[in-house]
Amino acid sequence: MAGDRDGNGNYRGSATVTITATDAQSGVRTVEYAIDSGGWAPYPGPVRVGAPGPHTLRYRATDRAGNVSAEKTVTFTVVASGSDACPDSDDRPTVVIGDDDTGVANRDTGNGCTINDLIAEHADYPDHASFVRHVEAVTAPLVANGVLTRRSQGVIVRAAARSEIGG
Incomplete structure (x- = not known):
């Protein structure tokens, strides 16, 4: 520890x-x-x-x-360390994109932000492909830091690809 x-x-x-x-x-x-x-x-x-x-x-x-x-x-x-970057966190127990519950645990990423916070499904994206690229970009460091497995990242990215978010 x-x-x-x-x-x-x-x-x-x-x-x-x-x-x-x-x-x-x-x-x-x-x-x-x-x-x-x-x-x-x-x-x-x-x-x-x-x-x-x-x-x-x-x-x-x-x-x-x-x-x-x-x-x-x-x-x-x-x-809490006193530095919560996302004080109004999306604290649902699993990562949800649109209506798709991925079943992946919605963990704190280390600074008070959850995986759902980083995905930011309600933000503005110019098109669907931009949203999917964003999800890939925010989940890659989570894999590198041991917050997500590669398999879990794939589940989340596929859910983003199935969604209608963006555009």
């Missing part, structure tokens, strides 16, 4: 969780994690959690022989 902590041990603004797994016999094939009540996802690297509140991160590994480790957990609390 990494991040700026307050006097109570809470993480200010965000916490970053790094998972390591080893297997001396056959080697590690995959590592997965899940945040709070979310589903399992491939571990892309350090996971940053910025949504204020208590959190539980679950994790497990599978070795090359197919053995799955026992689920382990780490619990922590994130408190």
Whole structure:
């Protein structure tokens, strides 16, 4: 766990969780994690959690022989850092574009803005292609920073492409 902590041990603004797994016999094939009540996802690297509140991160590994480790957990609390870039956040539990609920968790991106805030489906776009390019552009760094998996990004971009937003 990494991040700026307050006097109570809470993480200010965000916490970053790094998972390591080893297997001396056959080697590690995959590592997965899940945040709070979310589903399992491939571990892309350090996971940053910025949504204020208590959190539980679950994790497990599978070795090359197919053995799955026992689920382990780490619990922590994130408190606001005082710099909320989106004070009126779209805090729906999942990313929604138009009428399409993607099922992807609408996570805080680290500065008080959610994924839905960054997508900004109600902003003005000159045409539909511009909106889709915008969604691709705002989700790419979220993949690089471990907020989204590539698969989740693809689900969101496809929902943007199916929408009628823009123009």
